[in-house]
Amino acid sequence: MSSAIWSVDDHLEDILAAIRPLDPIELHLLDAQGCVLVEDITVPVALPPFDNSSMDGYAVRVADVRGATEEFPAVLAVVGDVAAGGAGLPTVGPGQAARIMTGAPLPPGAEAVVPVEWTDGGTGGGAATGMLPAQAAPEGASGEVRVNRPADEGAHVRPRGSDVQAGDLALARGTVLGPPQIGLLAAIGRATVRVRPRPRVVVLSTGSELVQPGEALGEGQIYDSNSFALAAAARDAGAIAYRVGAVTDDADTLRATIEDQLIRADLLVTTGGVSVGAYDVVKEALSTVGETTAGVVGDATGETAGDPAGAGGGPGGETAAGGGGVGGVVGGVVDFRTLAMQPGKPQGFGTIGRDHTPLLALPGNPVSSYVSFELFVRPAIRTLMGLTDPHRPSTPAVLKADGPLRSPAGKRQFLRGAYDPASATVTPVGGSGSHLVAALAHADCLIVVPERETSVDPGTEVEVILLG
Numbered sequence: 001m002s003s004a005i006w007s008v009d010d011h012l013e014d015i016l017a018a019i020r021p022l023d024p025i026e027l028h029l030l031d032a033q034g035c036v037l038v039e040d041i042t043v044p045v046a047l048p049p050f051d052n053s054s055m056d057g058y059a060v061r062v063a064d065v066r067g068a069t070e071e072f073p074a075v076l077a078v079v080g081d082v083a084a085g086g087a088g089l090p091t092v093g094p095g096q097a098a099r100i101m102t103g104a105p106l107p108p109g110a111e112a113v114v115p116v117e118w119t120d121g122g123t124g125g126g127a128a129t130g131m132l133p134a135q136a137a138p139e140g141a142s143g144e145v146r147v148n149r150p151a152d153e154g155a156h157v158r159p160r161g162s163d164v165q166a167g168d169l170a171l172a173r174g175t176v177l178g179p180p181q182i183g184l185l186a187a188i189g190r191a192t193v194r195v196r197p198r199p200r201v202v203v204l205s206t207g208s209e210l211v212q213p214g215e216a217l218g219e220g221q222i223y224d225s226n227s228f229a230l231a232a233a234a235r236d237a238g239a240i241a242y243r244v245g246a247v248t249d250d251a252d253t254l255r256a257t258i259e260d261q262l263i264r265a266d267l268l269v270t271t272g273g274v275s276v277g278a279y280d281v282v283k284e285a286l287s288t289v290g291e292t293t294a295g296v297v298g299d300a301t302g303e304t305a306g307d308p309a310g311a312g313g314g315p316g317g318e319t320a321a322g323g324g325g326v327g328g329v330v331g332g333v334v335d336f337r338t339l340a341m342q343p344g345k346p347q348g349f350g351t352i353g354r355d356h357t358p359l360l361a362l363p364g365n366p367v368s369s370y371v372s373f374e375l376f377v378r379p380a381i382r383t384l385m386g387l388t389d390p391h392r393p394s395t396p397a398v399l400k401a402d403g404p405l406r407s408p409a410g411k412r413q414f415l416r417g418a419y420d421p422a423s424a425t426v427t428p429v430g431g432s433g434s435h436l437v438a439a440l441a442h443a444d445c446l447i448v449v450p451e452r453e454t455s456v457d458p459g460t461e462v463e464v465i466l467l468g
């Protein structure tokens with residue numbers, strides 16, 4: 001274990017320094033949702049690809065409807081229907097019109113579209129409110145139509161290329177693909193794109209006291225909530241989460257489970273078993289996970305060849321490799337640390353296995369594990385995704401509370417809060433206890449109390465980290 005106390009910032013920096021964005025792959029559009037594009041996408045064909053109608057109505061020649069009024073309508077011969085997707089367009093000659101539907105190509109000869117509401121709809125009566133379905137009234141595509149308003153050239157026509165032109169940059173590399181971006185890619189005919197994939201995050205909880213929800217609780221048992229909260233948080237961060245529920249406090253079992261999971265993990269997260277108790281199994285197990293690789297930490301020198309975790313990266317710089325029998329992983333480095341933070345004091349970080357998969361060992365207390373996830377795992381996931389700013393947004397807010405907030409000296413405290421954007425105030429939700437899961441479920445932000453403060457009075461401006 002590192003002997004020095006780590007600051008929140010140093011621990012985060014150490015983690016992020018070890019994490020590289022995942023290699024890009026080609027994914028189908030919907031699988032690429034939320035992913036970062038690694039190629040510039042050029043428009044292959046103009047959008048719209050052809051001049052088309054923005055209204056259901058009649059395609060006409062401008063001269064034919066010039067001066068048309070309800071009293072003196074232009075009477076035109078209907079030469080056919082143009083439906084969206086239709087081919088074999090009728091030509092609109094002088095004195096003629098074609099019925100046209102929204103999105104249908106403007107037929108040759110036509111210069112504008114008059115909406116059906118500006119006509120009698122071919123009924124010979126008053127202003128139409130719509131068209132009858134073609135199957136019910138096939139005669140609507142022939143006969144006469146009375147148009148009672150003029151139309152300028154291009155009226156109700158969406159010109160070819162009015163959205164984007166062939167050769168335009170549709171999306172630049174680095175773009176995060178949300179629904180509108182995926183829509184644009186589909187609109188220009190792309191079926192797949194090159195992106196950084198969603199990281200596969202394995203969440204593993206430890207503790208012999210844990211029972212899965214839905215099962216009966218025995219004496220001294222509690223439900224495993226951390227693996228659910230953290231798997232959900234991993235998904236929320238953009239990852240594909242694999243939840244591995246509750247491994248018992250047995251080092252061999254945990255080791256075997258971790259080794260099994262490495263195959264599908266870009267990042268491993270454990271909860272529990274990182275403190276100083278007699279059953280703190282994560283520390284014990286992580287001393288021998290992975291494969292023996294020459295030159296990789298775990299050997300007598302503690303050398304970190306090929307391992308980006310950089311054992312000497314932070315205060316203390318000492319990993320437990322070869323020291324104390326805990327934390328030194330053959331084929332990796334896992335360093336167990338004490339952070340100047342509340343909750344979330346005990347933390348482990350390193351890389352394990354042949355691929356040097358990053359592993360974050362979070363404390364077991366439910367609030368501690370969630371806060372630790374938000375502060376350290378979420379940025380790690382978002383760095384793997386290639387996002388340039390992997391952090392949650394934060395904002396100043398004025399503290400609204402009945403009395404002062406107390407915070408331990410020298411520790412950065414993260415209290416749960418409810419943020420009101422209208423008044424830019426924040427109200428604490430529940431106390432500072434790291435077992436208070438109900439209060440956590442009613443909070444939407446973390447109130448940050450800096451290391452130097454031991455008390456914060458109501459009315460003081462504090463920083464809040466906005467969750468969700």
Ligand SMILES: Nc1nc2c(c(=O)[nH]1)N[C@H]1C(S)=C(S)[C@@H](COP(=O)(O)OP(=O)(O)OC[C@H]3O[C@@H](n4cnc5c(N)ncnc54)[C@H](O)[C@@H]3O)O[C@H]1N2
Nearest residue numbers: 205207223224225226227272273274275345363364365368
């Ligand atoms: N003598 C000391 N004791 C403790 C210290 C210390 O410095 N000296 N640190 C305390 C702090 S702070 C924390 S945080 C915890 C961290 O403990 P562990 O990471 O070893 O976690 P566990 O002992 O396994 O569990 C702690 C607590 O959380 C509950 N838990 C664990 N896993 C889950 C889960 N998946 N779902 C729901 N609840 C879970 C567990 O039952 C315990 O109540 O250590 C303090 N002790």
Ligand code: MOO
Nearest residue numbers: 343344345368434
């Ligand atoms: O630091 Mo522990 O994480 O307070 O509860």
